[in-house]
Amino acid sequence: MAWKTLDDMDLGGKVVLTRVDINVPVENGVVTDATRIERIAPTVDAILAAGGKPVLLAHFGRPKGQVVPEMSLETIAPAVADVLGVPVSFASDCVGDEAKAAIAEMEDGDVVLLENTRFHAGEEKNDAAFAAEIAALGDIYCNDAFSAAHRAHATTEALARALPACAGRLMEMELSALEGALGTPKRPVVAVVGGAKVSTKLELLGNLVTKVDHLVIGGGMANTFLAAQGIDVGKSLAEHDMKDTALMIMGKAGVAGCEIILPIDVVCAREFAANAENETVANNACPSDAMILDAGPETVAKIAATLDNAKTLIWNGPLGAFEIEPFDAATNAAAAQAASLSRAGTLVSVAGGGDTVAALNKADAARDFSYISTAGGAFLEWMEGKTLPGVAALQG
Secondary structure (H helix, E strand, O other), X not given: OOOOEHHHOOOOOOEEEEEOOXXXXXXXXXXXXXXXXXXXXXXHHHHHHOOOEEEEEOOOOOOOOOOOHXXXXXXXXXXXXXXXXXXXXXXXXXXXXXXXXXXXXXXXXXXXXXXXXXXXXXXXXXXXXHHXXXXXXXXXXXXXXXXXXXXXOHHHHHHHHHOOEEEOHHHXXXXXXXXXXXXXXXXXXXEEEOOOXXXXXHHHHHHHOOOOOEEEEOHHHHHHHHHHOOOOOOOOOOOHXXXXXXXXXXXXXXXXXXXXXXXXXXXXXXXXOOOOOEEEEEOOXXXXXXXXXXXXXXXXXXXXXXXXXXXXXXXXXXXXXXXXXXXXXXXXXXXXXXXXXXXXXXXXXXXXXXXXXXXXXXXXXXXXXXXXXXXXXXXXHHHOOOXXXXXXXXXX
């Protein structure tokens, strides 16, 4: 892929307008999870080390083009300064005199955080005039917000066309990891896709069966595929009206030479509750008054054997009701196997989207995956094979 990185740019003395995602959770004025801020630190550090002046552009919440005081980035400016370990000045607007003044006063080693870009209607409208106002503040545009790259907004798309543009360190890592997993992967490639509904992941499944060698389907989605084959899934969560779609996806996989792996055995219970009385049965033996809440040990063994022979893994979604014990067993076991193989260097594993990060953290496996994406919608759209406007703009 042809995008420039910070290493391709002359940053000395330049004002670098840096689009970041620091849309972090805040309670009572305090940032409760600074992960997204921590992830922009390498980019800011690199700009400062090269003599550049980082000016951060970001959104916060959904103010819909209006000034909403409780969505001001001023609230999180102290946390940004704490994480970055450098002085961070705040400007009460992202354009105009306030922004110009804050940038003019920057000294070497300083960072400026501009106010919420979504306070202006032109941001979400991808307005070229609004982007031009922002562009006038700087010399170089750096996009480090992969998680917002699926949005064609002024600071993710139009601004990239108004200034010399490059990817930040986090964007570079995301793109490299995803290109390695789906673009030019080492084979065999395994995808694990879990979650509640087939209907929310139609495009994802349709794209993956043409790109991967093995597709593991778990969670409520697996029940839909079992039901489509005429298997009684009792009171399980399943989309019975998606039968034709499920069969179409299976047919498409067959033509593409992709093996779809569904549960061989299942863990059933009559109530959705922690430590509910349960039984493990064959996938076609779920009692009519029970529901499938996890995949069984035979299924886990099949997944583990598939992973043992794989070179690349893409993971999105849990295999069962991972939030409650003991229905987290299949997710935990498969995640542990993937983590072990990744740690040994035999598997490149990329995960992200939805409940995936939570599930892998709960399984104590996330730290050993090759790459964990914090992007939600952008990660899924990439897996669906869609062009992301923020990425396309960087490519020229």
